[in-house]
Amino acid sequence: MDELSPIQGDLQSQAMSALWRLHAGTVEQVRSELPQRYRGAYNTIQTVLNRLADRGLVERERAGRGILYRPRLSEAEYLSGTIRRTLAGASSDARQAALANIIGGLGADELSELRELADAAHAARGKRTS
Amino acid sequence: MIYVVAAVVLGAAIGVPHALRLDGAPPALAAGVWLCALLLRAVASLLAAVLLELYVPVLHAYAPLAGVCLRAGPLGFSGHAAGDAVLALPTFVLIGSLVAVLVGIWRAARRVRRLLRESVVGPGPAESLILADAELLVAAAGIWRPQVLISAGALLTLDDEELAASLAHERGHIARHHRYVIVLGELARAVGRFLPGSRAAARELLFHLERDADRFALAQRHSPAVLASAICKAAQHEQPIAPTLALGGGVVTRRARQLLESPQLRRPGLGLLVLAPAMIVLLTLSAGALPFVAHDTIHRAHAEQASIRCRA
Numbered sequence: 032m033d034e035l036s037p038i039q040g041d042l043q044s045q046a047m048s049a050l051w052r053l054h055a056g057t058v059e060q061v062r063s064e065l066p067q068r069y070r071g072a073y074n075t076i077q078t079v080l081n082r083l084a085d086r087g088l089v090e091r092e093r094a095g096r097g098i099l100y101r102p103r104l105s106e107a108e109y110l111s112g113t114i115r116r117t118l119a120g121a122s123s124d125a126r127q128a129a130l131a132n133i134i135g136g137l138g139a140d141e142l143s144e145l146r147e148l149a150d151a152a153h154a155a156r157g158k159r160t161s
Numbered sequence: 162m163i164y165v166v167a168a169v170v171l172g173a174a175i176g177v178p179h180a181l182r183l184d185g186a187p188p189a190l191a192a193g194v195w196l197c198a199l200l201l202r203a204v205a206s207l208l209a210a211v212l213l214e215l216y217v218p219v220l221h222a223y224a225p226l227a228g229v230c231l232r233a234g235p236l237g238f239s240g241h242a243a244g245d246a247v248l249a250l251p252t253f254v255l256i257g258s259l260v261a262v263l264v265g266i267w268r269a270a271r272r273v274r275r276l277l278r279e280s281v282v283g284p285g286p287a288e289s290l291i292l293a294d295a296e297l298l299v300a301a302a303g304i305w306r307p308q309v310l311i312s313a314g315a316l317l318t319l320d321d322e323e324l325a326a327s328l329a330h331e332r333g334h335i336a337r338h339h340r341y342v343i344v345l346g347e348l349a350r351a352v353g354r355f356l357p358g359s360r361a362a363a364r365e366l367l368f369h370l371e372r373d374a375d376r377f378a379l380a381q382r383h384s385p386a387v388l389a390s391a392i393c394k395a396a397q398h399e400q401p402i403a404p405t406l407a408l409g410g411g412v413v414t415r416r417a418r419q420l421l422e423s424p425q426l427r428r429p430g431l432g433l434l435v436l437a438p439a440m441i442v443l444l445t446l447s448a449g450a451l452p453f454v455a456h457d458t459i460h461r462a463h464a465e466q467a468s469i470r471c472r473a
Contacts, residue, residue, distance in 0.1 A: 039320040047317055086316045086324070087285040104282045104293045109313050112280045112294035119272055 039079075045069045046079045047088065047102065051109075055101040057094070164212070167450075171208075174443050175201050177436065178365070179358060184419060185427040188372035190437055192342065195366040197440035199346050202353030202362065204447045210251045211455050217248055255352055262351035266344060273302045276310075285311050287328045297398035299327045299391075299408040301334040304344065309335070314398070323391035326383035327408050330391075333377025339370045368412045375420060385420040392417050 049064035050056060056064065062076045080100045083089040090101045118126045137145065178198045183191040276292065285291040287309070292298065294312035297319070302310050309331040319327060334340070343366075350363045378388055395408040 040318045044317045082321070083316075085286065087283055087291050088313060088316055104291075104313060108282070108293040109295050112292060112312070113296050113314070115279065116276065116294060116296070119275070 039082075042069055042071070042075075042079050043083060046076065047083065048106075050080075050089065050100060050102045051106040055099050057097045057099060061100065164454075167447075170443070171201060171205050171447060174198070174440055175205065175356070175358075179361070181433070181436075183365075183369070183433070184415065185423065186429050186433055187426055188369045188376055189337075190429055190433060192366055192369035192373060194433070194437055194440060195362055195369060196342060196346055196349075197437070197444050199349040199353060199359065199362050199366060200444050201440065201447065202356045202359050203349040203351075204444065204451065206255060206353045206356060207451060208447070208454060210255055211451065213251055214248045215455060254355075258351045258354055259348065262347055266347065270304065276302075277308075282313065285316065286324065287332070289328060289331075291316065297395050299331055299395060301331040301340070304340050307335045307340055315395070318394060318398075319391060322384065322387045323394070326378050326388040327391045327395070329378035329381045329383055330374045330388065330408060333374035334370070337370075337373055337377060339374065342370060343367070364412065368415065371416055372419070375416060376426070379420075389417040389420040392420075 045065055046061055049061045053060055053064055058073060058077045058080060061080060062070060062073060065076070080089060081091075084091050084100065088103055090103055092099050092101065118129060121129065134142070134145070175198055178194050181194075183194065277290070280292045280294060282291040282293050289309040289311045292310055292312045295314040296312055297315045298310065298312040299315050300310050301307055309328060311328070315327070316324070346363055346366045350359050353359045375388060375392075379385060392408055392413055396413040
């Protein structure tokens with residue numbers, strides 16, 4: 032067991048969150064995006080990012096003299112997968128009630144943005160099926 | 162008389178695994194004993210249904226009812242027909258239960274296919290597939306083409322050793338063909354579900370299959386403590402999708418305690434070594450006896466009717 036192991040899970044999650052905020056970044060960019068208590072040595076963050084790449088969560092691409100790390104799934108996909116899987120096991124009524132509950136907790140701005148996103152998704156689906 | 166003896170032997174064979182302590186036994190042997198017990202339950206239920214439907218009329222148990230015949234317009238009531246319907250009811254219930262389980266397996270398989278279609282991000286470590294999911298999920302899914310599924314949440318939460326041990330555990334399920342045992346066990350449970358203890362037997366079967374996969378991972382030189390840690394983490398998060406064998410499935414506390422307290426297996430006792438083949442023999446005999454029992458009961462019914470005609 033190496034020195035990273037006790038906090039490996041936390042550090043991996045934080046590094047991934049930083050990458051989601053940046054969309055893509057170098058080791059130094061990810062390091063500076065991390066909360067203060069997780070901002071370890073450059074080599075530690077590089078090791079964590081390389082592990083995430085080995086696990087298939089992050090892509091590495093060469094950018095000039097450095098390496099750019101890019102997440103292979105967005106934060107929205109990450110979160111919506113859980114919701115989708117949870118709702119897939121629920122009855123139709125429970126599914127609608129759960130979604131209504133979530134939507135009920137949103138503010139007016141979020142609701143209008145959600146409406147736009149729903150319209151865009153609807154249009155994209157229509158394009159795919161036609 | 163022979164039916165009474167057969168019923169006692171069958172009942173004893175079904176009950177014996179519940180009285181034994183199989184937690185320390187080799188998991189494959191224990192799983193085999195529990196699968197045989199579930200299949201014996203199914204055969205016992207079928208025998209009971211056959212005897213009820215074919216043998217009870219011979220005894221004229223509902224002769225007074227058979228004499229009742231009410232005619233009220235097109236909807237008449239015949240006591241004989243009602244008696245036949247009541248006796249056929251258990252058979253229909255067993256068929257219904259079996260169909261319900263088959264539909265459940267088909268729907269679950271469809272859910273897994275949908276999950277693979279919608280949520281797969283790409284290939285993960287050790288030939289697994291990554292799911293876009295924040296929960297901690299590690300599972301072997303699919304019957305014909307089984308695959309190890311791992312969620313992004315699991316990849317972020319587990320450390321290197323836990324991840325390797327979890328993946329080895331799931332590969333163990335695939336390599337040891339546990340999916341077929343689970344499906345067979347579920348079908349047997351569907352037919353034998355009206356016998357008390359069938360649910361406990363199915364739970365024990367799952368527990369020993371999980372133990373078998375744990376042993377597979379330990380044989381790949383993974384630490385019992387690391388595997389126990391991964392199992393406990395998974396059990397706090399995941400919602401397994403049947404027919405998957407998930408890391409946090411089975412009786413988690415028993416599995417984790419066993420890994421931590423007694424990672425070495427006990428040698429199976431002579432009793433267990435005799436019990437397993439004895440149950441297989443009994444299962445073969447009782448399943449083979451089904452058509453003969455049915456034929457015998459029909460034959461008796463005909464003989465009875467012939468004797469009534471002669472007396473008349």
